[in-house]
Amino acid sequence: MKPTIERVPSPIPPGEYFLLGDEASADGAVAAGCNFFAGYPITPASELMVRVVHRMKEFGGTFIQMEDEIGSISAMIGAAWAGARAMTATSGPGLSLMLEGIGYAAMTETPLVVVDIQRAGPSTGQATRPGSGDVFQVQFGSHSDYEIIALAPWSVQEIFDHTILAFNLSEAYRVPAFVMADESVGHLREKLTVPETVERWHRPARPGAPPFDTDDADGVPPMPAFGQGERLLVTGSTHDARGLRKTQDSEVHRRLVERLVGKIRRAADKITRWETYNTEDAELLFVAYGFSARAALDVVMELRRRGVRAGLFRPVTVWPFPERALIEAAAGAKDIVVPEMNWGQMTREVERVLHRPVVALPQVDGEGMRPETIWQGIREIDVVSREGT
Amino acid sequence: MGPALLSIPQSAIRNPQWEILICGFGGQGVLFAGELLGRAGMRAGMEAAQSASYGAEARGSACHAGVVLSSEQIPYPKVRRPDLLMAMSQAGYDKFVPSVESGGTVIYDADLVKPKQIEGIGQVSVGATAAATELGRRGIANVVMVSAAVALTGIIPREALRQALEEQSPSAYLDVNLNALEAGWKMRES
Numbered sequence: 313m314k315p316t317i318e319r320v321p322s323p324i325p326p327g328e329y330f331l332l333g334d335e336a337s338a339d340g341a342v343a344a345g346c347n348f349f350a351g352y353p354i355t356p357a358s359e360l361m362v363r364v365v366h367r368m369k370e371f372g373g374t375f376i377q378m379e380d381e382i383g384s385i386s387a388m389i390g391a392a393w394a395g396a397r398a399m400t401a402t403s404g405p406g407l408s409l410m411l412e413g414i415g416y417a418a419m420t421e422t423p424l425v426v427v428d429i430q431r432a433g434p435s436t437g438q439a440t441r442p443g444s445g446d447v448f449q450v451q452f453g454s455h456s457d458y459e460i461i462a463l464a465p466w467s468v469q470e471i472f473d474h475t476i477l478a479f480n481l482s483e484a485y486r487v488p489a490f491v492m493a494d495e496s497v498g499h500l501r502e503k504l505t506v507p508e509t510v511e512r513w514h515r516p517a518r519p520g521a522p523p524f525d526t527d528d529a530d531g532v533p534p535m536p537a538f539g540q541g542e543r544l545l546v547t548g549s550t551h552d553a554r555g556l557r558k559t560q561d562s563e564v565h566r567r568l569v570e571r572l573v574g575k576i577r578r579a580a581d582k583i584t585r586w587e588t589y590n591t592e593d594a595e596l597l598f599v600a601y602g603f604s605a606r607a608a609l610d611v612v613m614e615l616r617r618r619g620v621r622a623g624l625f626r627p628v629t630v631w632p633f634p635e636r637a638l639i640e641a642a643a644g645a646k647d648i649v650v651p652e653m654n655w656g657q658m659t660r661e662v663e664r665v666l667h668r669p670v671v672a673l674p675q676v677d678g679e680g681m682r683p684e685t686i687w688q689g690i691r692e693i694d695v696v697s698r699e700g701t
Numbered sequence: 702m703g704p705a706l707l708s709i710p711q712s713a714i715r716n717p718q719w720e721i722l723i724c725g726f727g728g729q730g731v732l733f734a735g736e737l738l739g740r741a742g743m744r745a746g747m748e749a750a751q752s753a754s755y756g757a758e759a760r761g762s763a764c765h766a767g768v769v770l771s772s773e774q775i776p777y778p779k780v781r782r783p784d785l786l787m788a789m790s791q792a793g794y795d796k797f798v799p800s801v802e803s804g805g806t807v808i809y810d811a812d813l814v815k816p817k818q819i820e821g822i823g824q825v826s827v828g829a830t831a832a833a834t835e836l837g838r839r840g841i842a843n844v845v846m847v848s849a850a851v852a853l854t855g856i857i858p859r860e861a862l863r864q865a866l867e868e869q870s871p872s873a874y875l876d877v878n879l880n881a882l883e884a885g886w887k888m889r890e891s
Contacts, residue, residue, distance in 0.1 A: 330740040330749070330865075356755065440755040500778055501736060501751040503743050610777035683777055 313516030313526065313534050315484040319509050320345075323371050329504045333471045333497040334401075336504045337427050338363035340475030341399050343510045346425070347373040348396035350387035352380055352406060355439040356495040357429040360401040381406040385413030385426075392422045393546055395537035397479055401427040403495075404446050405436055407453070414488055415454030416548045418572060421486035421524065421535070423515055425478045426450075428490055429498035432653075432678040441678035442495035444602055445654035447661075450490045451631045457569050459576035461583060462490040462631040464601040468502035480513035481583060485575060486532055492630055494653065496603035496680035525553035525567070531575035576632060585628035586637045590616060594623025595698060596690070597645035599638065599662050599670070601627045604651050604681035611686045619699045630658070635665045642666055647693050649673055651686050718771040719856055720802070722783040723846075724793025725813075727764050730843035731789065735766025737847050737865055738857075742770040745861035750778030763792050770856060787850050788814050789829070789842065798822075808850045810842065825853060832884040841874075841881040848885025859886065 324339050331339070338360050341349070349368065351361045361377075368375045374391070378384040381402060388398035402410065407428050417424055428450065432443035450462045461481045465471040474491045482489035518534040523544070526533040533553075536542045545555035550565045558564040576583065589609060591597060596615065600608040605626045615622035625641045627634050642648055648666065650659040651673035659672040673689035675681050721738060725731040732753050739751035753766045767780030782802040788794035788809040794816070801807060803821045811826040827849045833842035844866065851857050863882060870878045 328743065330736070330743050330751075495755070496752075499753065499755055501739055502778065503749060606777050613776060680779060682779075683781075 313518065313528050313530070313532055315480070315513040315516055317511060317513050319511050322506055322508060322510050324367075324506050326506050326508045329506065330501060331468055331504045332359055332499060332501050333465070333468045333493060334359035334429065334499065335363045336468045336472040337401070337475045337491060337493070337498075338367055339504070339506065340472035341425070341479070342367045342371050342373075343472075343506070344397065344476040344479035345512050346397045346399045346479065348388065348391040348398040349373065349400065350376045350378050350384040350391070350398070351400045351402070352378055352384050354381075354403045354406045356431055356442075356498050357401040357403050357406075357427065360427060360429065360498070364401075381409035382413065385410040385417070385424075388424045389413060389417050389420070389422050392417075392424050393538055393544070395539070397423075397425075397483070399425040399427065399479075401429065403429050403431045403439075404433045404443070404449070407446060407449060411449075411453040414460070415456070415458065417488045418454065418458035418460065419548045420546050421533070421572070422488070423479075423482040423486050423535075424488050425475070425482055426488060426490050427475065427478075428492050430492065430494040432676070438678040440495070442603065442680050443653050443676070443678070444492075444494045444604065445657065446492060447630060447652075447654065447657035450492055458487075458572045460488050460490060460631055461485065461576065461629065462492045463585075463628060464492045464630045465497055466602055466605045466626070467497065468500060468504050471497060472504050472506070476510055480511065483515045484513045484532070485579065485583070486515060486535055487576060490631075492602070494602050494680075500603075522553035524551055524555050525571070530579065531571045580632040581636070583629060584632050584634040584637065586634040587626045587628060588637075588641055589624040589626070590621075591623035591625055591641040593621050594641075594644065595646045596620060596622040596693065596695065597642055597648050598622070598624045598686070599627070599648060599650045599658070600624065600652065600681075601630055601658065602653075604653055604675075607681040607683045607686060608651055610683045611690075614683075615695065620695055621698065627658075633661055633665065638662065638665055647671060649686070649690060649693070651675065651681055651689065653681055717773060718769060718775070719785065720780045720783045721768040721770070721785045721787070722765060722780050722797055722800075723768070723787040723789070724763070724765040724797050725789030725843075726792070727762050729789050730840060731764050732766050733869070734787070734843040734847045735768050737844070737862075737869055738768045738851070739770070740869055741847075741851070741857045741862040741865035742768070744864045745857045747772060747857075748775050750775050752779050763790070763796070765793060765797070785850065785854060785856075787846055789846060791815065806854065808846070808853065810846065827885075827888055829885070832888075833881060836877065836880050836884060838877055841877055844878050844881035845885040845888075848882045849888040850885075852886045852889035
């Protein structure tokens with residue numbers, strides 16, 4: 313079923329702000345109609361939570377600091393089933409703890425938003441320093457088959473926009489949605505322009521209809537809330553259209569899992585977002601997301617000034633991955649380079665999609681991606697001979 | 702805005718972009734100063750980005766903030782080679798002065814930094830701590846410093862800086878911060 317879409321005046325006064333990425337995400341949440349936040353403080357996402365506390369006092373909503381991240385995600389699932397637009401903010405180690413709940417939310421088709429301000433890992437790693445090593449954790453962290461949606465903002469404006477979009481996509485498809493930012497964006501201060509109005513998509517509703525299966529082609533069933541008078545049964549075990557446990561029925565299981573995966577994969581062309589910079593004639597193509605894409609764009613601009621045909625493909629949704637668009641952008645490229653703040657996670661995805669080797673440029677030193685890292689990495693590629701061609 | 706008293710580095714003319722680094726130690730309001738400068742740039746209609754060192758820093762240990770101001774979109778928002786270094790500690794000065802862009806400028810606190818002889822960059826001493834102490838609050842030396850730097854370089858109109866300071870100051874500190882702005886601006890004439 314399709315979501316209902318409304319356009320409302322922004323509760324955050326429209327205008328220009330000079331904000332941290334973390335703070336802009338909190339304001340985006342309020343603009344998106346978030347009215348429940350359960351969280352546990354963690355660097356570098358704490359500023360987001362602090363801002364949410366103030367904003368919810370101002371605009372209404374429930375804030376709970378839970379005993380840990382497992383409690384946070386569980387509280388969000390409960391709140392979402394009570395009709396709330398629920399969110400939390402965390403970082404890699406906190407997300408690791410939440411994964412059981414993420415799987416449960418995927419299985420029960422519970423809309424919720426997790427803002428992941430990524431830091432250098434693994435494990436507790438370097439708490440105050442950036443990384444982008446959660447590429448696979450957000451998609452494959454919990455066991456078995458399910459799909460999620462993940463957005464990777466590269467600016468303060470975009471983390472605000474993405475937080476709103478994450479709520480909308482999450483409600484429309486009934487999946488957990490991630491804002492997969494990194495510390496370099498979370499702790500960056502830039503201009504945020506808050507618009508006059510914001511779009512809010514609401515989960516599909518059809519009173520009396522079963523909440524866990526549908527014949528609609530999009531595979532998204534309507535979602536009632538507790539308290540609306542329906543008999544509701546929510547379980548992480550395999551269940552039928554009405555939520556009754558069917559742990560021995562292979563057909564029900566097959567149909568359920570197919571739908572959990574298929575409702576996102578079939579809609580991938582509608583969900584995926586990307587941006588391209590000078591890719592039309594690019595011989596040297598960079599694929600980068602989040603903060604790394606800012607460094608890559610800086611290099612692309614300088615290479616263009618020197619006459620090198622360089623371009624940038626930026627996945628805006630990391631999941632679903634913009635496969636078709638990447639294939640098109642990479643068609644004329646001789647070399648493909650993937651700079652990222654991990655040891656080549658998206659590189660694997662790019663290779664899988666393009667069926668060709670690409671140059672990985674990992675920077676794993678707890679620093680934001682530097683243009684110098686990219687310049688060093690492309691020394692081996694014969695950029696110089698292409699200057700002026 | 703009057704004429705700039707200091708030379709604008711070649712890189713800033715080439716890129717229409719200023720890279721500014723403010724360094725000092727925790728408790729001096731280095732981050733406040735960075736945010737103020739960025740916010741003032743934004744209020745003046747420029748693109749602005751501010752980043753900071755987020756370490757295990759505490760009161761008294763080294764910290765710095767970077768600000769990039771530009772008339773165009775800023776692809777890479779961190780400071781690489783500052784056109785302007787504002788030094789509020791000797792350790793920060795020693796660490797960052799080698800990274801200053803050729804033709805760039807260093808503005809340092811006269812009471813806290815002993816400068817070295819360096820070819821190719823301009824160095825200006827500002828009595829920020831002294832002025833702040835005179836105003837009765839050492840803690841506003843950061844605002845004096847920003848105000849003096851803005852006045853001396855002419856990067857941002859005074860009105861935009863004042864507007865940014867009014868937005869950013871906690872109300873209890875607004876008056877004293879505005880006094881600091883005045884004191885810093887006067888250093889243009891000294």
